[in-house]
Amino acid sequence: MIRSISDLARMSPVATLVLAIAVTAMVFGADYQTGYEISFSVFYLGPVVLLAWRLGKRAALLWACLSCVCWFLADQAAGNIYSHPAIPFWNASVRLAFFVVTAVLVAALRASHDHQRVLARTDPLTGLATRRMFEEHLDHDLDWSRRFNVPMTLIYVDLDHFKDVNDQLGHATGDRVLVLAAHAMRDAIRDVDLVARLGGDEFAIVLRQTDQNGAKNVVSKITDRVQQALKDIAPKVTCSIGAVTFAKDPPALVEAVQAADSVMYQAKKSGRNRATFVIYGEPLENPV
Numbered sequence: 001m002i003r004s005i006s007d008l009a010r011m012s013p014v015a016t017l018v019l020a021i022a023v024t025a026m027v028f029g030a031d032y033q034t035g036y037e038i039s040f041s042v043f044y045l046g047p048v049v050l051l052a053w054r055l056g057k058r059a060a061l062l063w064a065c066l067s068c069v070c071w072f073l074a075d076q077a078a079g080n081i082y083s084h085p086a087i088p089f090w091n092a093s094v095r096l097a098f099f100v101v102t103a104v105l106v107a108a109l110r111a112s113h114d115h116q117r118v119l120a121r122t123d124p125l126t127g128l129a130t131r132r133m134f135e136e137h138l139d140h141d142l143d144w145s146r147r148f149n150v151p152m153t154l155i156y157v158d159l160d161h162f163k164d165v166n167d168q169l170g171h172a173t174g175d176r177v178l179v180l181a182a183h184a185m186r187d188a189i190r191d192v193d194l195v196a197r198l199g200g201d202e203f204a205i206v207l208r209q210t211d212q213n214g215a216k217n218v219v220s221k222i223t224d225r226v227q228q229a230l231k232d233i234a235p236k237v238t239c240s241i242g243a244v245t246f247a248k249d250p251p252a253l254v255e256a257v258q259a260a261d262s263v264m265y266q267a268k269k270s271g272r273n274r275a276t277f278v279i280y281g282e283p284l285e286n287p288v
Helices: 005-009 013-034 041-054 057-077 087-121 131-148 162-169 171-187 212-230 253-269
Strands: 152-160 194-199 202-207 238-246 274-279
Touching: 013 041, 013 057, 041 057, 041 087, 057 087, 087 131, 131 152, 131 194, 131 202, 131 253, 152 171, 152 212, 152 253, 162 171, 171 194, 171 202, 171 212, 202 212, 212 238, 212 274, 238 253, 253 274
Parallel strands: 238 274
Antiparallel strands: 152 202, 152 238, 194 202
């Protein structure tokens, strides 16, 4: 049963099509039963809008044509007598134009909505996830880890001496360093994991179903690949990394983020170009 607009947004394409068929059939039945004195043409618009938003312009245009045919058949069956035989065809054409314009506008609105959503969730410079997407992903994975009692690891990465690159080589080179480092981090993780740029030269990585040993392997890959990627453009830039593994009963989102941020700064204060690993709730180990 559909309880809210959000339920419509989660419907599968097949369920959406079935709903459109059902609503159109109901409107056609009411239109046919009540005759020409009561107009139901506006109600045919509901399925057209639904399909335009959920399935796109082509499906909506097809449904606009089908809806106009249904209206025309119901109108003819009602036995309405027009002063000229072309009038019902004119009326059907006007309704079709209205339905088509609505379908095109709604489909364009959905395309713009999707584009803006991508922009809000994707860092324009590096192509990584933004902080907003990172927090949504992390919150989901924390809940998953909590529910199924599986470990996960959150990694914070800060690029050492990045300010020197901007000051000495310019912001264009600094942007290039961020892009290369971002790609290196993304190449070091699995498809099910996530790397995000939190802002400036800070990054976060969410490793699903990963214990501390697995996290150490990933961190080793990250440091090696970042160093390799930057060796020609900024060889002095290294990584300070903090990795927190949530072995059981992970905390809420805010506490998890604070823990990873604290561990990363512990590594940075210990001399940079090193990583600190902890299991949440246990003492810090010495940076490596």
